[in-house]
Every structure is written in structure tokens, then in C-alpha cells.
Amino acid sequence: MTHISRPGLLSANDLSLPPILHPQISRLLDYHQERLFHWVDCYGSPLNIVVPSILNDNLSCLRNTIEHHAVSGKIFYAVKVNKSQSLVREAVTAGLGIDVSSRYELRDALDAGCAGQEICASGPAKTPDFHKELIDQQALISVDSREELEDLVRLLTGRDHGRKARIILRYRPDGAAKSRFGIAAQNMPSCLEIIARHNDDFAFEGFHFHLGGYAPETRIAAFWELTRWVEAARDLGLVVSMIDIGGGLPVRYVDAEIYDAFLARQDAGHYRNAVLPASFYPYGHKMDAAGWMETFLSAKGETDQTIADYLRNQAITLGIEPGRSLADQTAISVFRISRVKELEGGHHVIFVEGSSFSACETWFASEFLIDPVLVPSRQSAAHRENHRPTQAYLAGHSCLEEDVLSNRLIAFSRMPQTGDLLVYGNTAGYQMDLLENEFHRVPMPCRISLDADLTSVHIDSAARAAKTHGA
Ligand SMILES: Cc1ncc(COP(=O)(O)O)c(C=O)c1O
Incomplete structure (x- = not known):
């Protein structure tokens, strides 16, 4: 297993949790970014991508x-x-x-x-x-x-x-x-x-x-x-x-040492609601x-x-x-950013297309403790003013204050922009579709699966494709 490159600690107060990614998934994120955008255009956001092999x-x-x-x-x-x-x-x-x-x-x-x-x-x-x-x-x-x-x-x-x-x-x-x-x-x-x-x-x-x-x-x-x-x-x-x-x-979702250091250093100030969750899945298992x-x-x-x-x-x-x-490692969930809003205190909230009901730890008063990977769109990558760091939490599209994918303030080395993608690694295990629903009458997220070559696409659930794209 390899780590995808992620920013290290941006300051003493920023803690990163880079995801462990299977080499196939790293390849997908490194060399197939245009396809990720294309698939989200076709099948909507959030998009669950499964690599069953x-x-x-x-x-x-x-x-x-x-x-x-x-x-x-x-x-x-x-x-x-x-x-x-x-x-x-x-x-x-x-x-x-x-x-x-x-x-x-x-x-x-x-x-x-x-x-x-x-x-x-x-x-x-x-x-x-x-x-x-x-x-x-x-x-x-x-x-x-x-x-x-x-x-x-x-x-x-x-x-x-x-x-x-x-x-x-x-x-x-x-x-x-x-x-x-x-x-x-x-x-x-x-x-x-x-x-x-x-x-x-x-x-x-x-x-x-x-x-x-x-x-x-x-x-x-x-x-x-x-x-x-x-x-x-x-x-x-x-x-x-x-x-x-x-x-x-x-x-194992993150490296055990990084995870232990994170647990030792985090405090309520790292969460938008100033509440430190009482328990987490042990994301940095030693075994x-x-x-x-x-x-x-x-x-x-x-x-x-x-x-x-x-x-x-x-x-x-x-x-x-x-x-x-x-x-383990068989799926990722891709969210398209719909808006980034500045809040008091200098941090941001990132609204994504989709809701937290599919990435669900926050509904159990806990947190999916891995960092999403930011994949900038071509337009936002070109703008130098986007290259400043920030901290942000992630919110779903609904009208519920608690509809957040992360309460945790996540450190980004560059400012995420509307149209960029946020990719959560390793979501196959109870993260991506346990609590899915059609709140606000938005269709269920779509699921596609890829062959081991990462290019042959199969529709794993056709609901959204049929409803919104006539596929
Ligand atoms: C009876 C039973 N078997 C197997 C499992 C799978 O557990 P895990 O996904 O942690 O391996 C569960 C999960 O709740 C279960 O209830």
C-alpha cells in the first residue's frame, strides 16, 4: 500500500490524516483525474466508485x-x-x-x-x-x-x-x-x-x-x-x-503513528462545533x-x-x-464542491453536492478520521490566488445544520473551489451507502464499478443515471 501525497502539518494547529490508498486507487487519482470529472458529470455527485478486484x-x-x-x-x-x-x-x-x-x-x-x-x-x-x-x-x-x-x-x-x-x-x-x-x-x-x-x-x-x-x-x-x-x-x-x-x-485507514499523534494532539478546537467526539473507529490500527x-x-x-x-x-x-x-480499499466516494463560504474565525465551510447521510459517521456523533483528497478542476488549478491554505469543514446540501460530512476542520494546502472534487478514500466499509436517502427528493447516489484496468465502467446502481441523465 502507498500513501498518496498530501500536505503535512500546515501549522502547529493543523493536523493531517493522509489516507492509506491501494496502488490502484492512487493510480486512479493521479492519472485519471479528467475521467473522475467526466464520471461525476455523467453520474452526478456524490459518486461511489468501486474497484471490486x-x-x-x-x-x-x-x-x-x-x-x-x-x-x-x-x-x-x-x-x-x-x-x-x-x-x-x-x-x-x-x-x-x-x-x-x-x-x-x-x-x-x-x-x-x-x-x-x-x-x-x-x-x-x-x-x-x-x-x-x-x-x-x-x-x-x-x-x-x-x-x-x-x-x-x-x-x-x-x-x-x-x-x-x-x-x-x-x-x-x-x-x-x-x-x-x-x-x-x-x-x-x-x-x-x-x-x-x-x-x-x-x-x-x-x-x-x-x-x-x-x-x-x-x-x-x-x-x-x-x-x-x-x-x-x-x-x-x-x-x-x-x-x-x-x-x-x-x-487500517491511516498510518498508525500518524493516527496516534493525531489523537494525542487533537482537541475541541479542531472541530467546528467545538465538540471532541467521545469515540472513533480505530482508523490507525496497528494490526x-x-x-x-x-x-x-x-x-x-x-x-x-x-x-x-x-x-x-x-x-x-x-x-x-x-x-x-x-x-477494504475497494471503493472511493467523490463529492463535487458546490460552494465555499468564509465563516467567522477565518475558516471555511465547503458545501458539497450530496449529503452526509451516505458518509455517515457524524450521525453516530463520531467522525470519519481520514482527509479527503482535493482534486482541483482545470480552471481552479490555473488560478494562483487559490494557492493559499485554509481550514474547512464539509457540509452536505440539505437544510439541516447537522448535515456535515466532517465536523473536523480539515487542513487544505490550497483553497478548494466550486467545481473541484473531494475524494474520500476507502469508503466501501459502511461509509458510502449505509444511511443513503433521498432527502430533498435528490436521487440516491450512483455507484459505478471499474474493472482492474480502471477504464471499463459498469453501472452498479442505475437509479440516478436513469432519473437524471436518461441513461
Ligand atoms: C453477524 C455479523 N457477521 C459479520 C459482520 C461483519 O462485520 P465486519 O464488517 O466488522 O467484518 C457483522 C456486522 O455487523 C455481523 O453482525
């Missing part, structure tokens, strides 16, 4: 680590991370399973060519129709509660389809006692007994958990806790062939996803055996459901 780089690092430990692994791409169908297709082509949490994600996975048996469904509130489709497709169902298990028993009893429901039980580890997800330890025995009693209805495959946060330690603890339930299941005659540890593998997996598989329990040893010895497949870490 980059997913394979993330995948091979992860696969290498798992193979290095000679562990059997099953990777399910968690499609919730991004609405781009091109990423689902890329994942399926790469031989991944798909983790779905709705009937719509299920259908998109099938449309992308994923076989039903390669799909795993998580989520606490699956409807009967969703259950039926999953059973018909022979997808793996992660059962979130005893109530869900009982619903499945009712659904399967008297259903004359001859198909069993393939299930794993989602466990709620002791360390996540307050979570509403998963089955607490005290309910695990009764769930296992129900499954053993309904042997004709269920094909039991093992256990699952997914935890908040990104620390390997919490997963390691949950994994060793689970081994007790592996024994309990086997005592009831059930076969345990998989432990699925969910997602939450980390992604990448492969390093995380290495730590996890090498972790020892009470005996000398590592998690990798245990999985091998027990002939259990490690399931994982990475979303963010597989989508």
Missing part, C-alpha cells in the same frame, strides 16, 4: 494466514458492509460464501451466482418467509435465540418438503452479557436438547458468535468458552463441524486483518494447544464473516 488482495492475505496454520476455513463475505452487487459477484467468483441478513441480501447473493449451500444467514429477527427461503436454498441458518429455534421447529413440523434446516447456534459469550444477540450460556443446554430431539428437522453444524469491537482477545476468550458447548453437543450425539467467529477484523487472524489462531488456551491446534485436532472448520476487511 481489490477484494482479492484482501482475501489472499487472509487465506494465506489460515492456510499457513493448515486450518480448514470457510469465509463468508458479509454483504451488509456495502450495497454494491459488483462486490458480491467478485466474492462469489473468488469462491467465498456469503453472509446475509435479509431476504434481499439472500436474493442478491443468489443472483450473483452463489449456491444456496454457500450462504449463511445471521440476524436476530428473521421472518418466517426468510426462514422458508433459507431452508429451501439449503442455506446455513445462524439461530440467534431459543425462540428462533422454537419457531423453526413449528415451521418444520408438518412441512412436507423433506428438507432439514442447516443450523448453527449463535452464542452470547460471558463478556457480552448485556448484548441482545445470541444465546446465553444458561440457555445453551435446552437449545442443544431441542436440536437433538428434532434430529429429523435439523442438520446441526456447530456454533457461531459475532462480537462488537475489533480486539482479537474478546474472540479468543469467546472461542475457548465455546469449546465447552462443543463437548456438550457431542455428548448429545450432535456433530460439530464449524465454529464461525463472525466479522470485526480490523482495517491488519491477516495479523489479527495470526494472533487469533496462535492464541493458547489453558493447555499448550493453540486455537489452530484445537481446530485441526477436532476436525472443525473455522468460519469467518468479514465485511469491512474484505471491502
Whole structure:
């Protein structure tokens, strides 16, 4: 990975967070600027540009680590991370399973060519129709509660389809006692007994958990806790062939040292609202996803055996459901500047075409802590008076005071101008389309995907193109 050149600290009070960019993305920003302007002209702003082939780089690092430990692994791409169908297709082509949490994600996975048996469904509130489709497709169902298990028993009893429901039980580890997800330890025995009693209805495959946060330690603890339930299941005659540890593998957005220095030096004065957010995603992770997996598989329990040893010895497949870490670097979001306005205090507000509802951290009282890359238009690049530095926050087009892409005052080495582009790197992981909406009746942002050559363009979502450009 290379860093795109960005201004360093402009003064003691200006802190930069240059994004880590995949070489393909750097190439796009360095050598295809005219095309960026052309695409925004054609498809509107904001424009999400996906380069799905980059997913394979993330995948091979992860696969290498798992193979290095000679562990059997099953990777399910968690499609919730991004609405781009091109990423689902890329994942399926790469031989991944798909983790779905709705009937719509299920259908998109099938449309992308994923076989039903390669799909795993998580989520606490699956409807009967969703259950039926999953059973018909022979997808793996992660059962979130005893109530869900009982619903499945009712659904399967008297259903004359001859198909069993393939299930794993989602466990709620002791360390996540307050979570509403998963089955607490005290309910695990009764769930296992129900499954053993309904042997004709269920094909039991093992256990699952997914935890908040990104620390390997919490997963390691949950994994060793689970081994007790592996024994309990086997005592009831059930076969345990998989432990699925969910997602939450980390992604690095900025260099760890730069990030730590930023955190140490920032204060409320760096924010337009003078409020320092209480928490951030750890954008400057020291560990990448492969390093995380290495730590996890090498972790020892009470005996000398590592998690990798245990999985091998027990002939259990490690399931994982990475979303963010597989989508790492696969997309950028391009915003066209519609106005730059000077405010009291000498800094500026930059209005962009688009709203913060797609780049959404500010709606969680947090901040996407990477700097956007300024791509000046030809006209503004020609004007020398634009070459003075400023600090600015970024606002969306709506009438809401809180519609800001960044509360943070971002340092620019030259004055951004109307018509320039601001490009946010690495937006595929929950940034670009989690909270999209049509506020002010503005159509949804468009999504295009590029082949690895960066020149062949495919429309990933046609709504805006069809609505505004008759394409
Ligand atoms: C059950 C489950 N699996 C996988 C994921 C993907 O997590 P991540 O994108 O952090 O890898 C999530 C995210 O919320 C989830 O709820």
C-alpha cells in the first residue's frame, strides 16, 4: 500500500490524516483525474466508485494466514458492509460464501451466482418467509435465540418438503452479557436438547458468535468458552463441524503513528462545533486483518494447544464473516464542491453536492478520521490566488445544520473551489451507502464499478443515471 501525497502539518494547529490508498486507487487519482470529472458529470455527485478486484488482495492475505496454520476455513463475505452487487459477484467468483441478513441480501447473493449451500444467514429477527427461503436454498441458518429455534421447529413440523434446516447456534459469550444477540450460556443446554430431539428437522453444524469491537482477545476468550458447548453437543450425539467467529477484523485507514499523534494532539478546537467526539473507529490500527487472524489462531488456551491446534485436532472448520476487511480499499466516494463560504474565525465551510447521510459517521456523533483528497478542476488549478491554505469543514446540501460530512476542520494546502472534487478514500466499509436517502427528493447516489484496468465502467446502481441523465 502507498500513501498518496498530501500536505503535512500546515501549522502547529493543523493536523493531517493522509489516507492509506491501494496502488490502484492512487493510480486512479493521479492519472485519471479528467475521467473522475467526466464520471461525476455523467453520474452526478456524490459518486461511489468501486474497484471490486481489490477484494482479492484482501482475501489472499487472509487465506494465506489460515492456510499457513493448515486450518480448514470457510469465509463468508458479509454483504451488509456495502450495497454494491459488483462486490458480491467478485466474492462469489473468488469462491467465498456469503453472509446475509435479509431476504434481499439472500436474493442478491443468489443472483450473483452463489449456491444456496454457500450462504449463511445471521440476524436476530428473521421472518418466517426468510426462514422458508433459507431452508429451501439449503442455506446455513445462524439461530440467534431459543425462540428462533422454537419457531423453526413449528415451521418444520408438518412441512412436507423433506428438507432439514442447516443450523448453527449463535452464542452470547460471558463478556457480552448485556448484548441482545445470541444465546446465553444458561440457555445453551435446552437449545442443544431441542436440536437433538428434532434430529429429523435439523442438520446441526456447530456454533457461531459475532462480537462488537475489533480486539482479537474478546474472540479468543469467546472461542475457548465455546469449546465447552462443543463437548456438550457431542455428548448429545450432535456433530460439530464449524465454529464461525463472525466479522470485526480490523482495517487500517491511516498510518498508525500518524493516527496516534493525531489523537494525542487533537482537541475541541479542531472541530467546528467545538465538540471532541467521545469515540472513533480505530482508523490507525496497528494490526491488519491477516495479523489479527495470526494472533487469533496462535492464541493458547489453558493447555499448550493453540486455537489452530484445537481446530485441526477436532476436525472443525473455522468460519469467518468479514465485511469491512474484505471491502477494504475497494471503493472511493467523490463529492463535487458546490460552494465555499468564509465563516467567522477565518475558516471555511465547503458545501458539497450530496449529503452526509451516505458518509455517515457524524450521525453516530463520531467522525470519519481520514482527509479527503482535493482534486482541483482545470480552471481552479490555473488560478494562483487559490494557492493559499485554509481550514474547512464539509457540509452536505440539505437544510439541516447537522448535515456535515466532517465536523473536523480539515487542513487544505490550497483553497478548494466550486467545481473541484473531494475524494474520500476507502469508503466501501459502511461509509458510502449505509444511511443513503433521498432527502430533498435528490436521487440516491450512483455507484459505478471499474474493472482492474480502471477504464471499463459498469453501472452498479442505475437509479440516478436513469432519473437524471436518461441513461
Ligand atoms: C453477524 C455479523 N457477521 C459479520 C459482520 C461483519 O462485520 P465486519 O464488517 O466488522 O467484518 C457483522 C456486522 O455487523 C455481523 O453482525
